[in-house]
Amino acid sequence: MTFQTLDDLDDGQRVLVRLDLNSPVEDGEVQDNRRFGRHAATISELVDRDFAVAVMAHQGRPGDEDFVSLSQHADILADHIDHDVDHVADTFGGEALDAIDALEGGDVLVLENTRMADGELPEEEPEVKAETEFVQTLAPEFDAYINDAYSAAHRSHASLVGFPLVMDAYAGRVMETEYQANTAIAEKEFDGQVTMAMGGTKATDVIGVIDHIGDKIDDFVLGGIAGQLFLRAQGYPIGYDVGDMDLFTTQWENNQEIIEDILEERGDQITVAHDVAYGEDGERVEVDVDDVDEKGLGIMDIGTDTAEDYAELARESDAVFVKGALGVFEDEKFSTGTVTVLEAVAETDCFSVVGGGDTSRAITMYGMSEDSFDHVSIAGGAYIRALTGDALIGVEVLQNAN
Numbered sequence: 389m390t391f392q393t394l395d396d397l398d399d400g401q402r403v404l405v406r407l408d409l410n411s412p413v414e415d416g417e418v419q420d421n422r423r424f425g426r427h428a429a430t431i432s433e434l435v436d437r438d439f440a441v442a443v444m445a446h447q448g449r450p451g452d453e454d455f456v457s458l459s460q461h462a463d464i465l466a467d468h469i470d471h472d473v474d475h476v477a478d479t480f481g482g483e484a485l486d487a488i489d490a491l492e493g494g495d496v497l498v499l500e501n502t503r504m505a506d507g508e509l510p511e512e513e514p515e516v517k518a519e520t521e522f523v524q525t526l527a528p529e530f531d532a533y534i535n536d537a538y539s540a541a542h543r544s545h546a547s548l549v550g551f552p553l554v555m556d557a558y559a560g561r562v563m564e565t566e567y568q569a570n571t572a573i574a575e576k577e578f579d580g581q582v583t584m585a586m587g588g589t590k591a592t593d594v595i596g597v598i599d600h601i602g603d604k605i606d607d608f609v610l611g612g613i614a615g616q617l618f619l620r621a622q623g624y625p626i627g628y629d630v631g632d633m634d635l636f637t638t639q640w641e642n643n644q645e646i647i648e649d650i651l652e653e654r655g656d657q658i659t660v661a662h663d664v665a666y667g668e669d670g671e672r673v674e675v676d677v678d679d680v681d682e683k684g685l686g687i688m689d690i691g692t693d694t695a696e697d698y699a700e701l702a703r704e705s706d707a708v709f710v711k712g713a714l715g716v717f718e719d720e721k722f723s724t725g726t727v728t729v730l731e732a733v734a735e736t737d738c739f740s741v742v743g744g745g746d747t748s749r750a751i752t753m754y755g756m757s758e759d760s761f762d763h764v765s766i767a768g769g770a771y772i773r774a775l776t777g778d779a780l781i782g783v784e785v786l787q788n789a790n
């Protein structure tokens with residue numbers, strides 16, 4: 389890791405901090421989630437060290453319903469750090485500059501949604517972003533810039549890539565731990581079995597990961613939509629759309645060849661379900677894949693036997709990485725695959741990383757403790773990019789900044 393961290397920063401300075409507080413919004417209400425809890429640790433440390441803190445963050449995308457002000461985020465953050473947090477409905481105009489000017493050591497101010505400010509969007513080269521009025525106006529107001537927003541680091545927006553080019557730049561605690569855990573697969577050596585459990589809805593995620601880190605993983609165990617596409621490639625009548633859903637057809641058309649190539653080249657590393665579960669009259673029904681004769685059966689989970697096999701492999705592993713749910717865990721009767729595997733990983737003394745916004749939600753939903761895993765990522769897109777070897781521009785500019 390080549391970026392500077394909070395350990396390299398002297399206390400009591402004026403700092404501009406980029407967080408990722410992008411959250412679900414229901415009926416206009418911002419929903420508390422683990423991003424607040426994680427970033428709260430960074431902000432609390434800065435408050436304790438007497439920094440004057442201005443926070444930048446985004447919420448939603450222009451035109452979407454969740455594209456709202458950060459005033460509620462300031463309140464939720466205040467609850468998490470048990471300390472006052474102010475909000476100003478401006479990002480770098482006169483009102484924001486007045487509020488920044490008034491900041492004293494230990495104060496925390498949340499600036500308005502960066503995506504409401506000119507210059508934040510669209511994605512452009514860091515050099516272009518560094519020249520925006522946004523960056524040029526705010527940078528001179530602070531001694532240092534801190535990027536804690538690992539989960540947004542794949543976006544080349546002004547608040548993420550512009551500032552490190554024009555001022556001293558540091559990684560926050562979340563950036564530091566996410567970076568270390570999510571690149572562990574590329575950088576760490578494990579003595580024994582390394583297993584990766586992958587599911588979810590996006591075949592390209594699964595394919596990209598197998599392509600990029602196939603040499604570092606002993607076994608990929610698959611479920612979810614992606615797992616069904618691999619079953620279909622093996623000739624099973626599984627992985628077909630039911631009714632007017634389009635979860636399989638387009639993904640199959642786009643990825644059939646590459647899935648077949650992967651199975652040919654790395655077939656011995658890939659395990660798919662040998663039994664699956666579907667719903668009938670509101671009940672979970674299990675069937676062996678060899679006994680499925682109906683294309684279009686709505687398969688919602690891997691079967692219990694498969695889940696036990698995957699869990700056994702996890703228990704024998706030195707390291708387990710999880711990306712994407714193995715079934716529709718939001719419905720308890722289809723949570724068996726996801727929960728059985730996560731519980732096995734939690735109970736085992738292996739190095740473990742769980743990533744993906746939806747997948748990590750299963751941990752809380754089913755009463756597991758995050759502490760049972762080495763790392764539960766709050767990153768979705770950034771985690772998958774790290775696993776597929778794509779550079780995170782926000783991390784790169786931090787690493788090159790000093």
Ligand SMILES: Nc1ncnc2c1ncn2[C@@H]1O[C@H](COP(=O)(O)OP(=O)(O)OP(=O)(O)O)[C@@H](O)[C@H]1O
Pocket residue numbers: 587588589590611612613687688689711712713714715716717718743744745746747748767768769
């Ligand atoms: N058989 C299935 N049919 C339909 N949906 C499924 C199936 N198996 C898993 N899923 C769904 O996959 C979702 C997780 O998929 P996704 O690829 O988005 O994973 P993630 O990595 O957790 O999230 P993200 O990348 O969005 O942060 C879950 O919400 C789950 O309901």
Ligand SMILES: O=C(O)[C@H](O)COP(=O)(O)O
Pocket residue numbers: 408410448449539540543767768769770
């Ligand atoms: O929620 C996320 O994954 C990040 O905040 C990035 O958000 P975006 O996909 O709208 O850029």
